Amino acid sequence: xKNIGIRDDTVRPGRSSGxxxxxxxxxxxxxxxxxxTERMAKMLREVTGTVGALAKGFAVTFKTMFRPAVTENxxxxxxxxxxxxxxxxxxxRDENGLEKCVACFLCAAACxxxxxxxxxxxxxxxxxxxxxxxxxKVYNIDYNRCIFCGYCVEACPCDAITHGHGFEIASYDMNxxxxxxxxxxxxxxxxxxxx
Amino acid sequence: xxxxxxxHFFLIESVVKIIVVLFVLLTAVAYVVWLERKVVAxxxxxxxxxxxxxxxxxxxxxxxxxxLFKEDIVVQDADKVIYWMAPFxxxxxxxxxxxxxxxxxxFQLFGHTIQLQITxxxxxxxxxxxxxxxxxxxxxxxxxxxxxxxxxxxxxxxSAQMISxxxxxxxxxxxxxxxxxxxxxxxxxxxxxxxxxIAGIPFLPRWNVFRQPLGxxxxxxxxxxxxxRIPFDLPEGETELVGGFHTEYSSFKFxxxxxxxxxxxxxxxxxxxxxxxxxxxxxxxxxxxxxVILPVxxxxxxxxxxxxxxxxxxxxxPRFRYDQLMAFGWKVLLPLGFLNVLGTSFVIAWLHS
Ligand code: SF4
Ligand code: SF4
Numbered sequence: 001x002k003n004i005g006i007r008d009d010t011v012r013p014g015r016s017s018g019x020x021x022x023x024x025x026x027x028x029x030x031x032x033x034x035x036x037t038e039r040m041a042k043m044l045r046e047v048t049g050t051v052g053a054l055a056k057g058f059a060v061t062f063k064t065m066f067r068p069a070v071t072e073n074x075x076x077x078x079x080x081x082x083x084x085x086x087x088x089x090x091x092x093r094d095e096n097g098l099e100k101c102v103a104c105f106l107c108a109a110a111c112x113x114x115x116x117x118x119x120x121x122x123x124x125x126x127x128x129x130x131x132x133x134x135x136x137k138v139y140n141i142d143y144n145r146c147i148f149c150g151y152c153v154e155a156c157p158c159d160a161i162t163h164g165h166g167f168e169i170a171s172y173d174m175n176x177x178x179x180x181x182x183x184x185x186x187x188x189x190x191x192x193x194x195x
Numbered sequence: 196x197x198x199x200x201x202x203h204f205f206l207i208e209s210v211v212k213i214i215v216v217l218f219v220l221l222t223a224v225a226y227v228v229w230l231e232r233k234v235v236a237x238x239x240x241x242x243x244x245x246x247x248x249x250x251x252x253x254x255x256x257x258x259x260x261x262x263l264f265k266e267d268i269v270v271q272d273a274d275k276v277i278y279w280m281a282p283f284x285x286x287x288x289x290x291x292x293x294x295x296x297x298x299x300x301x302f303q304l305f306g307h308t309i310q311l312q313i314t315x316x317x318x319x320x321x322x323x324x325x326x327x328x329x330x331x332x333x334x335x336x337x338x339x340x341x342x343x344x345x346x347x348x349x350x351x352x353x354s355a356q357m358i359s360x361x362x363x364x365x366x367x368x369x370x371x372x373x374x375x376x377x378x379x380x381x382x383x384x385x386x387x388x389x390x391x392x393i394a395g396i397p398f399l400p401r402w403n404v405f406r407q408p409l410g411x412x413x414x415x416x417x418x419x420x421x422x423x424r425i426p427f428d429l430p431e432g433e434t435e436l437v438g439g440f441h442t443e444y445s446s447f448k449f450x451x452x453x454x455x456x457x458x459x460x461x462x463x464x465x466x467x468x469x470x471x472x473x474x475x476x477x478x479x480x481x482x483x484x485x486x487v488i489l490p491v492x493x494x495x496x497x498x499x500x501x502x503x504x505x506x507x508x509x510x511x512x513p514r515f516r517y518d519q520l521m522a523f524g525w526k527v528l529l530p531l532g533f534l535n536v537l538g539t540s541f542v543i544a545w546l547h548s
Contacts, residue, residue, distance in 0.1 A: 054512075061511040065237040073242065 081165045086148045088166030089141055091185045092159060094131060099185065100160035101139065102132040110155035115145035132158075139181035143169055204307060212313050213294075220293055224457040225255035231506045238510035259450070267446035270341055277340035282444065282451035285333035289458035292326045295319035296465045297381045299475045299491040302483075311475075311491060312381065319380040320372070323466060324365065327421065327459065331357040334423075334430060334440045337452070341443035349439025352517065353423060353430030359524040360420035360427075366532030367414030370407045370539040371470045380466075384474035404471040409535040411471045413528055418463040420524065423456065424505060426512040429520060464501035465494075472497050 072079055081087070092100045103120035119138035121129075129135035152161050171177050229244065229251065236243030244251030269278065296319075299311030316322050331354055338350015372378065375386045383403075390397030391405075404411045420427035431439030441452045468474055477493030479486050515523070 057511050058507065061238045061507060064240060065234065067240060069237075069242050070240045071242050073245075 079167075085165055086150050086153075086163040088143075088164050088169060088179075089152070089184055090162050090164040091139065091181065092162055093186050093188065096131070097188050098128065099130045099135055100158045101136045101156075102130055102158055102160070103134045103136040104157060106155045106157060107152035107161050110151040111146075112149060112151060113145040113147050115142040116140070116152060117142070136181060139184065141179050141184065143177040143179060144174055204305075208307070208309060209313065216293060216298075216313055217290065220290065220458060220461065221454075223461055224454055225259070227457050227460065227502055227506075228258070228453075229255050230502070231509065234503070234506045235510045238507075262447050262450035265446040267448065268443075270343060270443045272342040273443065274340040274342065277336050279448075281333045281337035281340060282448040282455075284336070285330060285455035286451040286458075288326050288330045288333065289455035289462070292323045292462045293458070293465075295322055295380055296462065297384070297469070297474065298465070298494045299487070302487040310381070315379060315381050317382075318378045320368065320378045320383070320466075320470075323380075323462070324361075327462065328357070328361055330455070330459065333452075333455070337444065338430075338440040341440075343443050345436045345438070345442045346440050349430045349436050349442070352436075353440060356423075356427065356429060356520060356524070357421055359521060360417045360528070363413050363524060363528040363532045364417035364421055366529065366536055367410050367412075367417055368470055369532075369536045370410035371403050373536075373539050373543055374403065374406060380469050383470055384476065387473040387476060400473055400476065402471060402473040402476075407471065407535070407539070409531060410539070411467070413532045413535060414470070415467060416528060417524075418467065419505070419508070420520075422459045422463055424460065425509040426515050427520060428514060429517055460502065460505055461498065464498045464505070467501055468494060468497040 094100050103118055105118055105120075108114075108116040108118055117138065117140040118136050120134045121137035123129055123133060123135055148163070150163060153163055169177065232254070233243040233251070244254040247253040247257045269275070294313045295316045297310065297312035297315065301308050301310040303309075334353045334357075335350045338346040338348070338353070341347075371383065375383045377383060387401050387403055389401050391399045391401055399405055423430050429439075430436075431441065436442070441449055444452060474497075475490035475494040477489065479489055481489070
């Protein structure tokens with residue numbers, strides 16, 4: 001019995017059986033050309049090193065046990081969001097309460113999932129929805145397909161479409177996941193609501 | 196007539212003890228699972244179960260109900276008889292060994308001496324080893340009967356692993372047996388009573404662990420391997436083998452394996468406590484009833500420490516690779532066990548000469 005002991009991952013050329021790479025573990029070659037004392041010292045170093053490493057690992061996990069949890073206590077407590085969280089979209093209004101979207105279709109074009117559907121209509125002087133020429137009569141986002149990539153938000157020239165922090169959109173009905181403009185639109189500001 | 200009453204009393208006593216112990220063990224198993232989920236969660240900076248009941252304390256109940264109501268899927272090409280038998284075997288064997296575990300001293304009731312143990316077998320330790328080593332059959336059979344490759348791998352691995360580590364498990368306790376000279380689990384505790392003194396001041400309880408540190412190390416490591424716990428949980432290694440031997444089990448059959456694993460954990464911890472940590476020994480004070488209760492509390496505390504360590508280890512260590520496992524068992528643990536037996540016998544012989 002030549003091999004006892006702890007671990008030695010090195011493969012020594014000319015020693016392996018028939019040139020086969022032996023991935024040796026807990027394998028300490030005592031027939032090595034080292035003096036006995038040095039071999040013992042090496043083995044002891046390995047053992048103490050392993051024990052030290054184990055102790056360190058156990059200490060780390062023990063300490064972590066007393067650190068506060070990173071997980072949030074949803075739904076018992078409200079969820080905390082980072083500012084740039086990409087949640088449900090919100091269609092914004094300008095300072096006069098008019099819709100910002102001008103129905104330029106850039107968001108729909110940018111969307112890789114092809115999930116934005118827009119129908120444009122002209123603004124008239126007595127039926128003014130947005131500040132520009134056109135407005136979005138229909139603006140649907142299909143959340144069956146949206147991947148929350150944010151490209152639409154980046155593409156929008158008017159900052160009309162943005163990401164909100166909504167995320168509870170699970171539904172038993174796929175149709176319920178096609179959100180309409182009315183669902184996406186920001187609430188009209190109280191003062192601007194009745195001009 | 197007196198004999199008749201005696202027999203009756205024995206019967207009632209046994210039944211009561213069995214019911215109480217089984218109830219406690221099952222509850223303990225359920226709450227070890229809860230503890231495990233909690234502690235591992237804390238180690239990973241999570242909350243763990245907290246929704247069902249205060250601090251998730253009713254979670255085991257919810258888990259049990261869930262297991263009951265799950266669909267019981269039987270694999271089409273399974274060897275039905277063995278497939279059904281395996282979980283029952285695992286379950287039964289896991290609970291059999293608790294019968295000889297003493298968890299306290301004894302007390303007087305209606306003029307009878309009642310031992311806090313279901314039965315004091317004079318070969319208790321052998322019995323425990325026999326029963327737990329039969330446990331490998333349940334795993335091997337489960338792996339085999341499901342007729343699917345991952346369970347088969349898991350079953351094969353565990354057969355090899357448990358047979359290898361059982362040697363070390365046995366060797367680890369031989370030192371203790373030599374010291375105490377008995378196989379009775381009650382008798383093993385007796386020599387551990389008292390303290391070692393330095394200049395008349397008691398400084399160290401006479402626990403076997405201080406006389407047999409190497410034996411304890413070998414026993415404990417082998418015991419972890421025997422119970423298929425991390426870092427030796429190759430039979431069920433979920434990253435490689437899906438679920439190992441219980442991949443094809445669902446519903447309550449799966450739950451039985453699950454319960455068996457934790458019951459084995461409790462048994463092994465009880466054994467470690469009895470053999471190496473003085474069993475139920477500890478400071479005693481107060482009136483008679485307290486002197487009866489306290490040992491049980493000490494015993495439970497020590498077992499709890501072991502169980503906690505088990506869980507803590509699960510949160511800390513990665514899994515062995517299979518060749519590492521085998522090499523460690525045969526090339527390190529087994530020689531260490533032999534060394535310990537050899538050393539102990541030399542010391543004993545020297546002390547007696
Ligand atoms: S977030 Fe991405 S996928 Fe979703 S609507 Fe915008 S562009 Fe399309
Ligand atoms: S949301 Fe922005 S990009 Fe999309 S149509 Fe309206 S203005 Fe254009």
